[in-house]
Amino acid sequence: MKEKLEKDEVPFFHDKIEGKHGFTVPDGYFESLPDLLVERLRDELDIMPKKTKVVSLWSHTGLLRWAAVVALLVVIGGFYLLQKTSPASIAFANNETIVEYLLSDEVTLDEDDLAILPISDVDIELDIPEESIDALLEDVNDGELEGILQETL
């Protein structure tokens, strides 16, 4: 491939420059060239499939990833269970759930509590015996009752 120059091929200034041209190249240029070219070919020709990074499950980082996934699942599962079993997840409860809970045997409400219950926009069947309704209306005269009915209708 290479051969020494013949005597008559050597320019007079050869000893001054020793065959050197004086050009330089940016640091790291040749090292970065293969990756640059492979990316360029991948986009243009789509011949070389993308290199998929294989992460061993049993490697240090692989184990950490799995641990993170399990921890996340435990937290999500915990949240879900907490909502199902706890009666007091107020932030996620709708009015119907709240009212049902308040009317259950677990809670004792007085008249003031009952008055502020948001039952007007909740479709709840209140299982109150007829005798109890009669007892409640005993002290209410017809005029008062009419007034109440007119307000609510």
Added chain:
Amino acid sequence: MQAINDEDILQWLKTPGSQEKGFRALVAKYSERLYWHIRKMVVDHEDANDVLQNTFIKTYRGIGNFKGDSALYTWLYRIASNEGLTHLKKKQRKQTMDIDDETLHLDNRLKSSTYFEGDQVQHVLQLAIATLPEKQRVVFNLRYFENMKYDDMSEVLETSVGALKASYHHAKSKIETFVKNNVQW
């Protein structure tokens, strides 16, 4: 690190699934030599980078056409030389300077370039080379700087050995005159 042989590189390049491996091996083995060959033709690093990348892209696309009649490196040099010459012709078409203006323009580029650290003789030598016709520049560079055999050069440039020897001697004579007249000895 043991040098990878050309047969392995070609085998990888032609085999589906190992093409990336083959291409990376090709670039690792030949990029530096081809780069300097191109750089001496086009002078600027940015231009040399463009031409070198085009050379490798063309090589990859045309690997199916490589029959093995010549050595891999002479085929690569041929592609690189043609890409470099095409680049120079394109640049010349865009510029409308006469030879004196071109020399002055190159003089300024070399002085301001971060990637040229030559002394006065090397600086004037580059100006001298730039005055040559493009193909003669390639002949001079390949023979003087790379000591390439005329037989190999004949394959690269698809020109007879006799014509190449004559071209080199003409180039050497012109360059020596230019350097004598423009360097303070």
